[in-house]
Amino acid sequence: MQGDVQPELLTIGEVARRAGLAPSALRFYEAEGLVEPAERVSGRRRYEPRVLRRLDVIDLAKRAGFSLAEVRELLDGFEAGVPASQRWQALAERKLPEVQGLIDQARAMKRLLGTGLTCACLRLDRNLLFAGSDRCRARPSPFASARGPGLVQAGLLFDTLLWKDASGRFLPWLAEGWESSPDKTQWHIRLRPGVRWHDGSALTAHDVEFTFEYLMSGPGSHRELIQHQGLERIVAVQATGPNTVVFGLEAPYPPFEEWVAGRVLILPKHVWSRVDDPFAAEGPETTMGSGPYLLESYHDTTGACTYDANDDYFLGLPYVRRLEFLALPDPLAAFHRGEVDAVNAGGEEAGFNASFGAVRHRTFATMAARGEWARALYFNLAKGFPFDDLRFRHAVAYGIDRDELVRRVLFGRGEAGSAGGLGPSHPLAAPDLVSYRHDPAQATALLDDLGLHAGTGRRRRGPRLTVGLQTSSASADAAELIAGQLGEVGIEVGVEVLSLDDADTAAAEGRYELALVGYGSLGGDPDWLRLQLCSTIEARSRIRVHGYQSRRFDDLAVRQLSAPDGATRQDLVYEMQRVVAEDIPMLCLYVPTRVIAFDEQVFDAWYFTPGGVWGAYPGALNKHALVTGKKIGF
Structure with a gap:
């Protein structure tokens, strides 16, 4: 009788590639006891294929906000035979504020798994190709554009203190907490600890203080820019600790959260303190922020650009791993042919409006909302x-x-x-x-x-x-x-x-x-x-x-x-x-009317940002959705 066929063992590089991890991360999981120690074949690590499923579970648990200890408990802290769903439920109940978010994520997983069984067209690389009228007309630094499209892309590279989701309410972004004084003339901001710039430097309250000084009275002062609106109400910004900042206002200012904390992109002091003319500055340092994406390429003539996910983002690895903004003569036709995954189809463009109704796509969906432009x-x-x-x-x-x-x-x-x-x-x-x-x-x-x-x-x-x-x-x-x-x-x-x-x-x-x-x-x-x-x-x-x-x-x-x-x-x-x-x-x-057409099998968490951030923008290109894969919350 022939013996059982042994599964082919995988090298550490192959496991890392399939799981989307760095080999060092795999070694770390092994050291922490989350992954069984690898076999050694001729002195080299070899893993059984089932390790990939375990890594998928670890990735999901991390995205849900579980600590390493909680992940370890999820994997090995229950008696044998306890279903994975019961393990998940037991841990979720300890995190009541996050339970609804976990349910949303589980539903998305179920939909994704079901689609994968029935649709050969599903893309699993989590790349997103976008085309439309919202291309960036200048390199996406915080000072390159006075208009929304450029700021949307700068917002992929840089972060604000607060941010909006589909509910229109503010989420803690760089700030983990904020409150006003009783008379509304002071705002106290508490930053998340451990946030880092793309170059690995720590983001601190001194960067926040510097940003507002640079915009209000330094080389970055330029009252025509939308991100400067409301700054005239600020009389002082002071870093009172490594992660705490106090804003002093001349009088109460109702839009402070929306137009100051939720709109101004925070700059790295160690970069921009050396820049005397930010509106003429060029080079890779001008796009080096703290945001969820890094600029991989930018075409000066067409405005086409590509962004890769920031592996070390403070909210975790972004759900959408790669973004490509394409410069196409007929975006709707390209969408119809399946060459792009989403297209902004609202606005005054005659070609868009005349041909929109003729677009057909096998997984074509649209989303519309009353306009804010x-x-x-x-x-x-x-x-x-x-x-x-x-x-x-x-x-x-x-x-x-x-x-x-x-x-x-x-x-x-x-x-x-x-x-x-x-x-x-x-x-x-x-x-x-x-x-x-x-x-x-x-x-x-x-x-x-x-x-x-x-x-x-x-x-x-x-x-x-x-x-x-x-x-x-x-x-x-x-x-x-x-x-x-x-x-x-x-x-x-x-x-x-x-x-x-x-x-x-x-x-x-x-x-x-x-x-x-x-x-x-x-x-x-x-x-x-x-x-x-x-x-x-x-x-x-x-x-x-x-x-x-x-x-x-x-x-x-x-x-x-x-x-x-x-x-x-x-x-x-x-x-x-x-x-x-x-x-x-x-x-x-x-x-x-705001309209986006999209392939719902590639990405379906689109929403229009209520009230916008920079005027009518980011519209449907809200980075919260791209980072979390969700419409509300984390």
């Missing part, structure tokens, strides 16, 4: 008549058919914006604001009252009215439609299309009469309106409306910051929106 028409009131005349601004608002813009620019995937400035879905969006529904008769009556006309063949008193409308290529289609609509009511519009960078600069410097400006933050803290419209703020940014001055608005904007309770603040924010809707220094034209 808008395209708005800005009036430059500093240019004088007629832009500073309320009747003219009202005439323009009534002359534009925003519903037609939604149909023709967004192909119906969006909604008209609110005249109050916040997003239509914002929890503090004021009810019953004037809507400025398309009313050509009202528009022409207002222009007649001003004594203005354009050469449309209609006889009218007054001088010929011709205005300039500035736009970037991203909203050129909308600009042409607006020019046609306003032409129908007697306003001749000359459209000037600039590159995105040139349009941003011109908007920031006020070199326009009318301009189409895109901005996010429609779902975030309503203090955004103060930063956008308050005349007392000295900042030059593309989102600022030039020449607008309203004492009423300024007073409300200041008072809402020190409101004693949420109800009082809500009333003040409502009134701010009523002032904006009446004065109409800008008109929010449309808010695109």
